[in-house]
Amino acid sequence: MEEIREIAQKFERYSAHSHITGLGLDENLRARDIGGGLVGQKKAREAAGIIVRLIREGKMAGRGILIAGPPGTGKTAIAVAISKELGKDIPFVQVSASEFYSSEMKKTEALYQTMRKAIGVRIRDTRRVLEGEVVELDYNMVPNPYNPTQKIPESATITLATKSEKRRFSVGSRIAMQFMYAGITKGDVIVIDKETGRVTRLGKSSSAKKFDIGDEDVVEVPDGTVEKDKEFTYVVTLHDLDEARARRSTIFSLFSSESREIDNEIRQAVDEQVKDWIEQGMAELIPGVLFIDETHLMDIELFAFMNRAMESEMAPIIILASNRGFARIRGTDEVSPHGIPLDLLDRLLIITTEPYSREDIRLIIETRAAEMGLLIDESALEKLTEIGASNSLRYAIQLLAPANELAKIRNSSKIEVEDVERAEQLFADVSKSSAYLKEWEEKMLS
Ligand SMILES: Nc1ncnc2c1ncn2[C@@H]1O[C@H](COP(=O)(O)OP(=O)(O)OP(=O)(O)O)[C@@H](O)[C@H]1O
Ligand SMILES: [Mg+2]
Helix, strand or coil, X not given: CHHHHHHHHHHHHXXXXXXXXXXXXXXXXXXXXXXXXXXXXXXXXXXHHHHHHHHHCCCXXXXXEEEECCCCCCHHHHHHHHHHHHCCCCCEEEEEHHHHCCCCCCHHXXXXXXXXXXXXXXXXXXXXXXXXXXXXXXXXXXXXXCEEEEEEEEEEEEEEEXXXXXXXXXXXXXXXXXXXXXXXXXXXXXXXXXXXCCEEEEEEECCCCCCCCCCCCEECCCCCCXXXXXXXXXXXXXXXXXXXXXXXXXXXXXCCCCCCCCCHHHHHHHHHHHHHHXXXXXXXXXXXXXXXXXXXXXXXXXXXXXXXXXCCCCCCEEEEEECCCEEECECCCCEEECCCCHHHHCCEEEEECCXXXXXXXXXXXXXXXHHCCCEECHHHHHHHHHHHHHCCHHHHHHHHXXXXXXXXXXXXXXXXXXXXXXXXXXXXXXXXXXXXXXHHHHXXXX
């Protein structure tokens, strides 16, 4: 159940913003009219551009940003654009505050784990490896002891070649299985970590290449000896390290499920370890971004915890988003701007988003339709713009897919106004559905 919910949430999150590829700024960090899938909202996009630079330069660590504005004005969209701009090297974790409330762990624990997922550690490591092109690979297959109808490799012999030498090795079932799972075949260039036995496929060797086109990831046959020291860099998150250490430290972890609480002692030990690595020049900290959407769902306890955690040396950059003006802080009777405690507000840079003009709404719907590959008739676009302006932009965007289905049923390749009207009848927006339920409640009570 848990897992399905997770997937559903993620799906919604990405699908609603799949047209967004960046902030759409020029080299002077000025917003183009349309860029990166974003339309208008220029001040907020330009501010976000500055934030991206500050993050890249490491000048935002432990600080926070609040994106505030009315519903449907692109707060989530801008956060997504920030993550696209930051690229793959900087961790970006997106959650809704509702995800902190689960039955599996304390909410502050859930928040803490999420914060640690947003901090990367780039580790440089020299390892003893065997590297070369596979010129021979033979498995010794035996029946699987648990399922005799299946065969598994008990061992294998492999010959690896570099430009200057060839060496033959025999390996046990664990490594042989990895060859199988990774689909290693003759002509692949691979690396085997001597200590851990981990197998990595680098690509097809250029000498074994068969076709001019369509041969994926071709690599050179390595120089030198097969066995050598090789430097690797890889990025893990503090949370990955926490989990790995937790798994090692308790026997129970063998049987327990994946998500669970982690002892603070374990986190302290990980922090010490990482600091050690940094001092020895083996690692580098990459503070990433934790984007907490629907911030109004956080309560005072979560805010207090986060505020404290942001002061630590190893804290991610926090981005919050709120569509509330003045609101009660959850878990208190206190009212404050955006329902966020004042001491936290004090450390946030605030970006505001503004309501869209009709023209913007029209363009956003058009961009979105184009991204989905939909054809839309002029009057249907006008109708959707109308809906976007009077109900909400999100509702108008959501109607695109069903309207397109309705057009298909009519055998039309283009969405026309009747499809939009029909979709609008069939699917309610939030204000309509809640008003409808309210009316029924009243009728049933009286
Ligand atoms: N400037 C924009 N350009 C292109 N698409 C946009 C823009 N602003 C919003 N959108 C799209 O409109 C929809 C609604 O925007 P979004 O969800 O970002 O609003 P929000 O401010 O986060 O609203 P809420 O307060 O309800 O969370 C999304 O599909 C989003 O991708
Ligand atoms: Mg949002």
